[in-house]
Amino acid sequence: LASSNLLLRILSAAVGLPLLALLVFWREPWGFAAVSLLAAALALVEYGALTLGPGHRGPRAALVVIGTAFAAASYLRPQMALLWAMAALVLLSLAVVLGHRDLADLPQATHRLALAGFGVIYVGGLVVGLPLMHRDLADGSLWVTVAVAVTFANDTGAYFVGRTLGRHKLAPDISPGKTIEGAVGGLVVGVAFMFIARATFFPALSAADAAIIGVAAGVLGPTGDLLESMLKRAAGAKDSGRLIPGHGGILDRIDAVLFVGAFVYAYAVYLR
């Protein structure tokens, strides 16, 4: 079973990663944007199942539709995102207030509204960083590559350093496998990756760019990972879903890159 799971992981990565790379380096921006929005919609389905639980089909459908629409609108007109956030909040509230029928359930209905509103910004708001920098920056494909790869480098570094040197638990109640040594190792590997990227395929990065993004990924990647683990633990689930064969749910795959991608977008477009 374990080896067939490993085989499945390798097979879906072997199909998925080249496809993703093709879209990232395709000259047209809409292919990668469409895949990002599709990922957001599927992640919202998982987020809704995790946080709102079984039943509650109305709120879950409203969450997926409003969250994906928020992401699409923010991609098409990012400078109008305040308007999209206002509209998302008013529409979600209308859906909950008009759809609500049961007094005994009022605290739960309020929690569901808050969880749905949070999900719209968490998934729909953070996910658009990657396709926006892909479309709007001269080196968009390279920025996306760097954002995804530094997250992977950080995660992989943390795993191996944690396995060999890990002694002190980072957040035992949320994610028992994580250690402080692993987190520090992951940060170092992420920074090292950024300087390798600068020395090889992305010379337009300054040394400051490489250091800042490497350190930020070392903090924000594990934060995104822990946040998603919190959501799962709170819901009593192990995986966010079963979408990718052998890889658990899509939210499990993108939890860290949601945070790192949003940071790299903010840094590359506004702070640099």
Added chain:
Amino acid sequence: LASSNLLLRILSAAVGLPLLALLVFWREPWGFAAVSLLAAALALVEYGALTLGPGHRGPRAALVVIGTAFAAASYLRPQMALLWAMAALVLLSLAVVLGHRDLADLPQATHRLALAGFGVIYVGGLVVGLPLMHRDLADGSLWVTVAVAVTFANDTGAYFVGRTLGRHKLAPDISPGKTIEGAVGGLVVGVAFMFIARATFFPALSAADAAIIGVAAGVLGPTGDLLESMLKRAAGAKDSGRLIPGHGGILDRIDAVLFVGAFVYAYAVYLR
């Protein structure tokens, strides 16, 4: 006691409303902006006390600081609101993940995070509509006046029509006093007010403007009111706070105008 409460209401309205009108018609935009941000901060204090409960000082402080900063940043640079929403979500998540220490409390910590994230957009995101249109539109003072006054007209119309003709409860479990007849009456009074505004002090409004804003206020005002009532009922509270003598909390005062103001901003700046 009832008459001293009425006296308090009249007195604080007699002091507060002229002050507010002065700021709305003052040539400088920052006075009204400062009062709006102050109102947002106080409303976030109330929202935090209502939804997060006593204790939890850390999350409540993070909510007030991050929510008010989100409102201020969105006022100063509305076209960068996507960035501010990303930053608010990442910082709130960092605060909760780093500040979390107790396994047994994990589902509650997750709920608190979602409630705080929702509060940032609900209060901080919606509140900036009024100061933004005040600053950015040629007739900014008149637009703000119309947004506030149509909310008041709608609410007052609903109260008196509901008292005299009300038979069918609108949402008995959330707000037992509201009736369908009252809601319809409020909508009609709101539309009538908009046409009076157009015929008197605000001739730049078209008939379509008057009708659209009047109808929207008739739907969104009660929705904002019911949403805030839901939050209070879920928390078991009667008033959102005791800030304004005789008037309950500030969230009780601004619940409807948060929704109507956000709509009028979106309509006047983007849709008209």
